[in-house]
Amino acid sequence: MPIRLVLADDHPAVRAGLRAHLERESDLEVVAEASDGKEALAMARTHKPDVIVLDMEMPELTGLDVAEMLTQDEPDIAVLVLSAFEDESYIFGVLDVGAAGYLSKQEPLGSIAEAIRGAAAGDVGWLSRRIGALYINRHREGRARASRQAEAADPFSTLSARESEVLLLVAEGDDNTTLADKLFISESTAKKHVHALYEKTGLKTRAQLVAWSWRAGLVTP
CATH class of the missing domain: 1.10.10.10 (Winged helix-like DNA-binding domain superfamily/Winged helix DNA-binding domain)
Known part of the structure; x- marks a missing residue:
């Protein structure tokens, strides 16, 4: 049975290009597309895909809004973010609410397909190299801060x-x-x-x- 996908991006050309590539993979099937956050939420709730591939900046609702609602209400749908933005509040926000990963739109298409398969299997931590470095550094800083606080206590x-x-x-x-x-x-x-x-x-x-x-x-x- 193929992995069922919803693609959410407010740029039709981006959706079309990604869909054309993904549907060349025999194990991936795009069941719906969405051009804004509200539509993304509706398509996910209607079609119950295995994975939603989600842009961050969309009309109506942001990708972070959609990710937070889906991870709470539809935990069986894996959220994989594919965005041109590397804003730390976006990255850490969606990962902290339970998204399976955050990839740059510059990521090779083969890597995106691999991340989709991993997310569908329940894996987490699918990050582009630069985004992964930001996330690791953030948690190192957090551990160092916690250590300093523990030493003070x-x-x-x-x-x-x-x-x-x-x-x-x-x-x-x-x-x-x-x-x-x-x-x-x-x-x-x-x-x-x-x-x-x-x-x-x-x-x-x-x-x-x-x-x-x-x-x-x-x-x-």
């Missing part, structure tokens, strides 16, 4: 195992000589670890380190 997460040991001994009142003896390190090494604690915690004195450790619950009475 948990100040001990930035400390090495040795620095945590030194902090515990400082909090218990040991001077550099005593903690060096307990950890079997030189006094100069102990001083370096204490200095590293100042830098990582943003504190300036030993007394502040002790108070901070007690407030944070590192040591208790």
